[in-house]
Each structure stands twice: as structure tokens, then as C-alpha cells.
Amino acid sequence: MSVVVPPGRRFVRSRPVGSATRGTTNPNRLRRMDRWIAAVHAAALVRSSDPVAVDLGYGAAPWTAVELLARLRTVRPEAEVVGVEIDPARVAAAVPYERAGLVFAHGGFEVPLPGGRRPVLIRAANVLRQYGEAEVADVWARLCARLAPDGLLVEGTCDEIGRRHVWVALSPEGPRTVTFAARLASLDRPSDLAERLPKALIHRNVPGEPIHAFLRDFDRAWASAAPYADLGARQRWIRSAASLAGAWPLVGGPRRWRQGELTVRWDALAPRG
Structure with missing residues (x-):
């Protein structure tokens, strides 16, 4: 089934749910998130009978949706992407970039898809920073x-050029993991990623909260791994991750660590109270 949005239905008649973002976007900004999605969600993409994904709140330019389609198609050639934006002007500006398997539609958190289709992936990057934690x-x-049923929601935040990124992955049942990703050469210490924590965690980076304890331990592991810096930042990151594995429930292993990623079970970092 191909994504088709008839011209008369591209703009929803009722008010979309949510608020417009600043719209900031850059080519390759979400490459780290996309790379992770293509790796960990590959099996679901391959077995899906309707491999449609949503780039929610893609911003003032459609680069991230275009790139998402290309990256998902390395896993599933039939993958399709719908870019959903709450700002009608952004949708109109993106229409010229449509191609086979890629369309743009007006909407918000209701995620309007033709025919009631249910996406195997929703990516919501840099969308919730303007909202309250509650x-x-x-x-x-x-x-x-x-x-x-086997879909994935990936919600998180990154800097303007995609060097530092933190996201939460959720199944239909709720949050599963938190992933920290960075261009390691630009990282002084792991807690530099704190400014990119998603809204659910960013205000919880205070003593007594799990996310604060984790970043503290990550910094300590990074400092202890300083001798590995002569072998490169990647080796230092890998050694730091291995040190954390005994105290924190990490998901994945060296293969992902080598990409400058570290994934932790959500329940270990979830806010208290």
C-alpha cells in the first residue's frame, strides 16, 4: 500500500493537537537517531505488512523526512514516510519534495494517516522541548x-547539527530505553549530554534522581578510562561503557558502543515520584 494524500485532504479540517515548534532543522541532524532506528528496529520493519513511518514535526524544511526514507529503505526497500507538521505553511513548502513513498501532511499528535493506517515507527525529534514535563x-x-502492535516511538532532543542526542524509545506499552549518542571527538565528558536530555528527564538531573546518578557514574567511568584516550575517544567510550555495565542495565553491547551510543533501560532512569 502506497502513501497517498489527496490534495483536498492534505490539510485537516479540525484543529491539530499540539503547538508549532521553532522549526529549526539541518541536513543530517538526525543521522545518529536514524542509524540506531535502522539497527534496532530492523526486524519489525522487515516483517511489517505496512512499513509506514512518521516524521512528526519535521520543521521548516523537509530534510529529515527525506533522509529518514532513505535510511529506512536500506532495511526495507518498501518503507514509506509521512512527514507530519502542525504548521500548514511548512506542509505547503514541503510538497515539492514529495516522491514515491514520501508525502507530507498537516497534523499533530493525533498523527493523521490516510485510511487509519498505524505506523511501525513515529519519530518525534525536538518536538517536546517547549512543553511542560507534566x-x-x-x-x-x-x-x-x-x-x-510492534511499532516504535522515538522521542528525543539533539543539538543543531546532530553531534549530541538523547532519546527515549517506547513501544505501544510504554517507555523501554534511553539512548545517549554523541560525536565523541566533540565530547569533554558524558554529562555534556545533559543539556540534550528529553523533556521527561531534563528537569530531573538533580541529586536524588536516577538520571543524575547515572550521569555522575558515567563521568566517573570516563575519567577512569582516561588512559584509553591515547587510543581515541571511541576506545575511551567503549571502556567507560564496559565499566558501567556492572552497575547499570545497559542494552546492547560493544557493537553499538562503537557507534558512540549507550542505551539504558528506562526503568533504571525513570523519574521518582
Whole structure:
């Protein structure tokens, strides 16, 4: 089934759910997130009978949706992407970039797809930073309810050129993992990623909260691994991750660590209270 949005239905008649973002975007900004998605969600993409993904809140330019399609098609050649934006002007500006398997539509957290299709992936990058922490759970629940049974919601934040990124991965049942990713050559210490924590965690980086304890331990492991810096930042990161593995429930192993990533189970970092 190909994604087709008839011209008369491209703009929703009712008010979309949510608010417009600043729209900041750059080519390759989300490459780290996309690379991770293509690796860890490959099996679901391959077995899906309807491999449609949503780039939610793609911004003022459609680069991230175009790139997402290309990266997913390395795993599933039939993959399709719908870029969903709450700002009608951004949708109109993106229409010239449509191609086979890629369309753009007006909408928000209701994730409008033709025919009630349920996406195997929703990527919501840099969308929730303007919302309050108390609003996150409701947004997550709304988006997860739109997923296919084996679908994945990836929600997180990165800097303007994609050097530092932290995201939460959620199944239809709720949050599963938190991933920290960086261009390691630009990293002084792992806690530099704190400024890119998603909204659910960024205000919890204070003593007594798990995310604060994790970043503290990560910095200590990084400092202890300083002798490996002569072999490169990647080796130092890998050694730091190996040190953390005994105290924190890491997901994945050296193959992902080599990419400048570290994934932790959500329940170990979830806010208290």
C-alpha cells in the first residue's frame, strides 16, 4: 500500500493537537537517531505488512523526512514516510519534495494517516522541548496509541547539527530505553549530554534522581578510562561503557558502543515520584 494524500485532504479540517515548534532543522541532524532506528528496529520493519513511518514535526524544511526514507529503505526497500507538521505553511513548502513513498501532511499528535493506517515507527525529534514535563506522559500515550502492535516511538532532543542526542524509545506499552549518542571527538565528558536530555528527564538531573546518578557514574567511568584516550575517544567510550555495565542495565553491547551510543533501560532512569 502506497502513501497517498489527496490534495483536498492534505490539510485537516479540525484543529491539530499540539503547538508549532521553532522549526529549526539541518541536513543530517538526525543521522545518529536514524542509524540506531535502522539497527534496532530492523526486524519489525522487515516483517511489517505496512512499513509506514512518521516524521512528526519535521520543521521548516523537509530534510529529515527525506533522509529518514532513505535510511529506512536500506532495511526495507518498501518503507514509506509521512512527514507530519502542525504548521500548514511548512506542509505547503514541503510538497515539492514529495516522491514515491514520501508525502507530507498537516497534523499533530493525533498523527493523521490516510485510511487509519498505524505506523511501525513515529519519530518525534525536538518536538517536546517547549512543553511542560507534566504534559509528556499524555503525549507519549497518545502517540503510542497510534502505533502498530510492534511499532516504535522515538522521542528525543539533539543539538543543531546532530553531534549530541538523547532519546527515549517506547513501544505501544510504554517507555523501554534511553539512548545517549554523541560525536565523541566533540565530547569533554558524558554529562555534556545533559543539556540534550528529553523533556521527561531534563528537569530531573538533580541529586536524588536516577538520571543524575547515572550521569555522575558515567563521568566517573570516563575519567577512569582516561588512559584509553591515547587510543581515541571511541576506545575511551567503549571502556567507560564496559565499566558501567556492572552497575547499570545497559542494552546492547560493544557493537553499538562503537557507534558512540549507550542505551539504558528506562526503568533504571525513570523519574521518582
